[in-house]
Amino acid sequence: MTIEAKAGDRVNATDEPPLASRMLARYLHTQRETIMDGQIAVHDDPDAVGDMVIAARRARCALSAYRPAVRHEPEVRRLIEELRWFGINVSAAHELRAQAARLHEAVDLLRPRYVRGPVRARMTNYFHTRTRPAWRAARDMFGSPRFPALIEDLMCEERLLNAGLVPGIDDSDNAVVLAALLERVRRRMRAVESARDEDGTDASMHDLRKALRRTRYYLESVHEMNPARSAQAADGLAAVQDLLGQNQDAAVAKQHLIQLTREAENAGESTFTYGLLLQREIDRTTICAAGLPAVYWRSLRAVRAMADVHADAPLD
Incomplete structure (x- = not known):
């Protein structure tokens, strides 16, 4: 129907x-x-x-x-x-x-x-x-x-x-919706922290990015509920999204470079340049992962404060 x-x-x-x-x-x-x-x-x-x-x-x-x-x-x-x-x-x-x-x-x-x-x-x-x-x-x-x-x-x-x-x-209840979204974000941040290898870290950071994106767009959709706080919270989420977006761009670039390296090898060409570019993308993802905790907690502060305003008790 x-x-x-x-x-x-x-x-x-x-x-x-x-x-x-x-x-x-x-x-x-x-x-x-x-x-x-x-x-x-x-x-x-x-x-x-x-x-x-x-x-x-x-x-x-x-x-x-x-x-x-x-x-x-x-x-x-x-x-x-x-x-x-x-x-x-x-x-x-x-x-x-x-x-x-x-x-x-x-x-x-x-x-x-x-x-x-x-x-x-x-x-x-x-x-x-x-x-x-x-x-x-x-x-x-x-x-x-x-x-x-x-x-x-x-x-x-x-x-x-x-x-x-x-x-x-x-x-x-908007407070309940926001609390559930924040709990989803927290779970995925814990998954990032517990990741033990490069691929696992890239995948968990991408999952975290999607959870943050859902939270941010929800806040945008209900910004009239509390315009000032919603805008502040959404801006904070945008900051950590930007960092995670940089990580995802580098993670995808790594996969393309690995495939390009294979094709060059099969054609008997030098793979030196692809290896150099690949290492630079690896370094970018490493830098993003190292900088994530500080940006995450700073960016989530406004969202947690907003959730506390609309709930009887703090979320944390």
């Missing part, structure tokens, strides 16, 4: 829907408009997909924060999965382009004597052969029936929220 069809079955609406539903409706509306604007711009500017990916993540994270709605409302779960599908398909080519620019810039910064073999040509071919099909898949996705269906589902969810017809949104 579609979201639109289900709307007629939902009852117990009030004349004045509680604020949480309206805030979430406005937030989804903003993200939907960003996606629709990006669909037009992307034909002339491939980099326009970046804003669309972030908008899809914002909408998905804000919806996912309300566990009762996700648990009991199949339409909400389906919408979340469609937003995830959209983000994955649109982001692939964009992320490959970003990595190509990153590694080409890294080569350009090396002294000529450190660039051995056809490094630039191999990198260009490596990313071109991967970006082209990814970009074709993204364009095909815009022309598929699933994309306009996603937009329509977002519009319908906005209407349901404005009418107060989505159970689990207004039933949730």
Whole structure:
């Protein structure tokens, strides 16, 4: 059953829907408009997909924060999965382009004597052969029936929220939602601290980044609840997200460089330059991991304070 069809079955609406539903409706509306604007711009500017990916993540994270709605409302779960599908398909080519620019810039910064073999040509071919099909898949996705269906589902969810017809949104205490999100962040930070190898650290830091992102976008969606504190808390989360984003960019670059090294070896080319670039990315992830604890505790201070204000007892 579609979201639109289900709307007629939902009852117990009030004349004045509680604020949480309206805030979430406005937030989804903003993200939907960003996606629709990006669909037009992307034909002339491939980099326009970046804003669309972030908008899809914002909408998905804000919806996912309300566990009762996700648990009991199949339409909400389906919408979340469609937003995830959209983000994955649109982001692939964009992320490959970003990595190509990153590694080409890294080569350009090396002294000529450190660039051995056809490094630039191999990198260009490596990313071109991967970006082209990814970009074709993204364009095909815009022309598929699933994309306009996603937009329509977002519009319908906005209407349901404005009418107060989505159970689990207004039933949730914002303090409880925020406490649950913070506990998720804490668990993932503990996983980072207990990681014992390079790959484990990279993976756990990426998981932490996703948990922080969900918390930040939830705070954005309910900023009217306490504008000053919400903005301060979201800014704090953005700071630690930036560090984790740098780590993730370096972690992904490492995987590309390992593959480039294999291809160069198979072609009988020097792998010296790839090894040099790989070590630099390893050093970046090491620096990010070492700097994480201080940035984490400083960034989370405002979020914990906000949670304490909306709860009877401190969270820690």
